Amino acid sequence: MPIIDFRIRPPFKSFRGMVMYASGDRRDRFTRQLGFEPAPSARAESVELMVGEMDAAGIDLGVVVGRNSGPLGSVDNDEVMEFTKAHPGRFIPVASIDVTDRRRAVAQIDGAVAAGFKAINIEPGAYANPLHTDDRRLYPIYAHCEDRGLPLIMMTGGNAGPDVSYTAPATLDRVLADFPTLRIVSSHGNWPWVAEILHVAFRRSNLYLSPDMYLVNMPGMDDYVKAANGFLSDRFIYASSYPYCPIKDYKDWFCTLPLSDENREKVMYRNAARFLGLDA
Secondary structure, eight states: OEEEEEOOOOOOGGGGSSSHHHHHHHHHHHHTTTTTOOOOHHHOOOOHHHHHHHHTTOOOOEEEEEOOOOOOOOHHHHHHHHHHHSSTTEEEEEEEETSHHHHHHHHHHHHHHHTOOOOEEEEGGSSSSSTTTTTTGGHHHHHHHHTOOOEEEEEOOOSSSSSSHHHHHHHHHHHHHTTOOOOEEGGGGGGOOHHHHHHHHHHTTEEEEEOOOGGOOOOTTHHHHHHTTTTTSSOOOOOOTTTHHHHHHHHHTTSSSSSOHHHHHHIIHHHHHHHHHHTE
């Protein structure tokens, strides 16, 4: 069974300046709280070791996302594409955009598509001037992505804003309703609002969930898994959130979850491939 890991942050250039590498002790403490030991590749900041860990885990493709995220740090799209091209056939590039100027944002989106990026990423609550997901300043960007048939990744869970209102599911629900053909992945699965976001996903067929590290032994885990093995089996997406979770240990843990073989294949490959247009 092929596997796509939907959230990998490699130890490469600007990624290494982000808190996940720059504050290694903090990262490793979080990793251990989840029940894992830190990945050797993360501690050594070695791309070669990381790729070896992907091989050992049987991960065929990794999704690498640029960032334009204020205090959380930024990774230029050019670096994401450079990394992807250095490892042909192994990584899928996703572009992040600056949403502060809608005309520039639209130009960035079109440029990213022309350059070969497979999706667009935004992190509204993490910008230097945080935005809620239903902020009307984002609506031209949603409209442009919907009109072009581009999938959108949004970080709407975990520490995705200065307070919990920035992850409140109601704001995302409004966006999904206003743009019913815009496919959106909620990165971090909109945790900790698990019951609420599952209700949103039940009523909005354009929402995909990828809880990644917030799935591991966290409150709400069983509800995510029941949804992935039930009504959300076509819209639940596997991701390790490396380097916070080690690639192989996360995969081994994930494969112990009570999913049917058919649904496990959907979650670990087919849903992401369809979302990114890899099966077209």
